[in-house]
Amino acid sequence: MGRGYRAAMRFHTTVVLAVVPMVFAAGCSGNDATEPAAQQQPAAAPASAVAPATTAAKPATATAIIEKLGKAQLGLTGVVTQTEDTDPNNLLGRPNGYTSRASADLPGGDAAGERGSIDRGLVVEVFDTADLAQRRSDYIQGLQKDNPLLGSEWHYRTADGTGLVRVSGKVKPSLAKKIQAAVSS
CATH class of the missing domain: 1.20.5 (Single alpha-helices involved in coiled-coils or other helix-helix interfaces)
Known part of the structure; x- marks a missing residue:
């Protein structure tokens, strides 16, 4: 050649x-034609219609979310904010983990359960992104679906999607519905 x-x-x-x-x-x-229209970026607005720049609000902390739930008179007691030394999952502050975590006892939960565990009633985990919170929820729900011996939980997400409120399946469904309503409001 x-x-x-x-x-x-x-x-x-x-x-x-x-x-x-x-x-x-x-x-x-991720901007291909197979992506749902709701997730695609909208066309840029004319300069006259652009709102002034604002800083993105930081997600509420897990403790702030539990305090809000406490005002709904759900019977929360024994509120504890976990630190990296007391986090039972060792996910606090780690890559793809939560940025804050708090737990509380609820009527129907196991008061003899390990402090900070879901067994006692309620756990709140806050993530940097809604996607990370959803992945955590999917992971837990998947484990429990595949192995019912692990128990069950209700999962509720905060309005911004970054907070995951986990309620033990040992709690009565009527109380879980009240927690869902409090998280939604």
Whole structure:
């Protein structure tokens, strides 16, 4: 094969090596036609319609969420805010873990359960993103579905999606519905 053919092949190889990463990155961006319309970014608004820049609100802490639930008179007692030393799951502050965690006893929960555990009634975990909170919920629910011996839980998400309120399946369903209403309000 001649020099012209080798030069053309080098050129084509260089182009392919330059284009493939761009195509791959575009394919992984999540903005393809299969994504639901509700998740696609809206078109930019005219400059006159753009609202002034605001800082994104930080998610409430787990303790603040429990304090809010306490005002709904649900029978919460023994509220404890976990630290990295007392977190029973060792997820606090770790990659893909929660940013804050608190727990409380609820009527129907097991008062003899380990302090900070879901067995005692209620746990609140707050994550950096709603996606992380959803993944945590899906993981727990999946474990319990696959192994009923692990028990059951009700899961409720805060309005911004970053807070996961977990209620032990030992708690009466009527109380769990009141907690759901308090989380929703």
